[in-house]
Amino acid sequence: MSKIKVLVTGASGLVGSRFIELFSTHFDFVTPNYPEFDMTNAVQMHEVVEKVNPDWIVNFAAFTDVNATELQAGDENGPAWQANVEGVRHLTSAFKSPNFIQISTDMVFPGDLSQPGPYSETEVPPETKENLTWYGWTKNRAEKIVQERGGTILRIIYPVRAHFDSKLDYLRGALQKYVNGQMYPLFFDQQICIAFIDQIAETLTKIIETDSHGVFHCASDTTTPYELITYVVDQLGADASIIKSASIAEFLKTQTNPNRYPVWGGLKVVLTEEALETHFSTWQTVVEYLIGQGLSLPKV
Numbered sequence: 351m352s353k354i355k356v357l358v359t360g361a362s363g364l365v366g367s368r369f370i371e372l373f374s375t376h377f378d379f380v381t382p383n384y385p386e387f388d389m390t391n392a393v394q395m396h397e398v399v400e401k402v403n404p405d406w407i408v409n410f411a412a413f414t415d416v417n418a419t420e421l422q423a424g425d426e427n428g429p430a431w432q433a434n435v436e437g438v439r440h441l442t443s444a445f446k447s448p449n450f451i452q453i454s455t456d457m458v459f460p461g462d463l464s465q466p467g468p469y470s471e472t473e474v475p476p477e478t479k480e481n482l483t484w485y486g487w488t489k490n491r492a493e494k495i496v497q498e499r500g501g502t503i504l505r506i507i508y509p510v511r512a513h514f515d516s517k518l519d520y521l522r523g524a525l526q527k528y529v530n531g532q533m534y535p536l537f538f539d540q541q542i543c544i545a546f547i548d549q550i551a552e553t554l555t556k557i558i559e560t561d562s563h564g565v566f567h568c569a570s571d572t573t574t575p576y577e578l579i580t581y582v583v584d585q586l587g588a589d590a591s592i593i594k595s596a597s598i599a600e601f602l603k604t605q606t607n608p609n610r611y612p613v614w615g616g617l618k619v620v621l622t623e624e625a626l627e628t629h630f631s632t633w634q635t636v637v638e639y640l641i642g643q644g645l646s647l648p649k650v
């Protein structure tokens with residue numbers, strides 16, 4: 351039987367590259383790369399989709415720098431809107447099939463008391479950008495485009511893996527700060543989850559192989575930055591007692607852009623676990639897996 355052909359965008363990135371690494375013997379992957387494959391170029395998207403003629407598209411590609419995106423707030427000509435919204439519009443209009451999976455984020459929700467998380471798969475993201483970051487709003491609008499065309503959403507949150515030199519994730523970024531002696535106080539009252547990238551890749555494989563469509567989540571249970579990072583540092587045999595804690599509620603009183611710091615974030619996974627007959631690990635087990643795969647304190 352011939353393999354399912356999957357066009358993967360953003361395959362050089364933190365998450366997409368691991369999907370390719372783990373499942374390249376499983377699927378017939380086509381992985382065009384920026385700038386030869388630029389989502390902001392509508393003509394190019396039509397040409398690539400016509401030439402490749404994939405069975406499925408998994409769209410990891412995005413402008414992902416949240417701070418840089420905030421500097422573009424309100425600018426629909428800016429690179430973040432162009433890649434994250436117009437790019438998705440171009441790609442979905444070129445690909446007429448519903449077999450389109452959009453990788454999305456909990457940041458399509460505000461993460462504040464106007465609509466607190468953790469969010470279930472059936473929770474509807476807001477229709478206004480009021481309480482969102484500009485990045486969250488671009489991803490929110492992209493979800494809308496994909497859903498209007500019958501495509502699938504897979505939301506993830508703080509994706510983590512044991513190794514990836516090109517980009518630090520939430521845990522490896524914190525460990526780098528720890529060994530550099532630059533660790534900032536960590537919030538004990540901010541609700542977050544992490545997503546084990548290997549489980550994101552497995553979830554995508556399940557969605558494709560079972561021909562499933564809808565909204566899915568991949569995440570651990572909830573924790574806080576302070577609980578998570580002190581646990582990882584401790585598990586790696588280093589001194590976690592030097593890490594200070596802080597209150598995000600107090601911190602937000604000093605900020606002019608509170609949307610940038612969701613307090614009540616997180617994703618629930620019950621419906622995804624039922625629909626795909628899968629199970630997502632607790633955050634402690636994810637840390638255990640990562641350490642088993644060689645996660646360690648970086649060299650100074």
Ligand SMILES: NC(=O)c1ccc[n+]([C@@H]2O[C@H](COP(=O)([O-])OP(=O)(O)OC[C@H]3O[C@@H](n4cnc5c(N)ncnc54)[C@H](OP(=O)(O)O)[C@@H]3O)[C@@H](O)[C@H]2O)c1
Nearest residue numbers: 360362363364365384388389410411412414433455506508
């Ligand atoms: N990382 C997170 O914390 C996080 C959390 C939740 C959701 N997500 C979502 O997960 C997905 C993957 O994130 P990631 O962290 O793996 O991203 P990443 O490492 O920043 O990689 C982004 C990828 O998108 C490509 N890209 C950017 N602009 C493009 C364009 N105009 N045309 C074509 N390709 C373009 C990049 O190509 P180049 O390398 O050539 O620039 C790269 O391959 C994104 O959709 C993101 O929104 C990420």
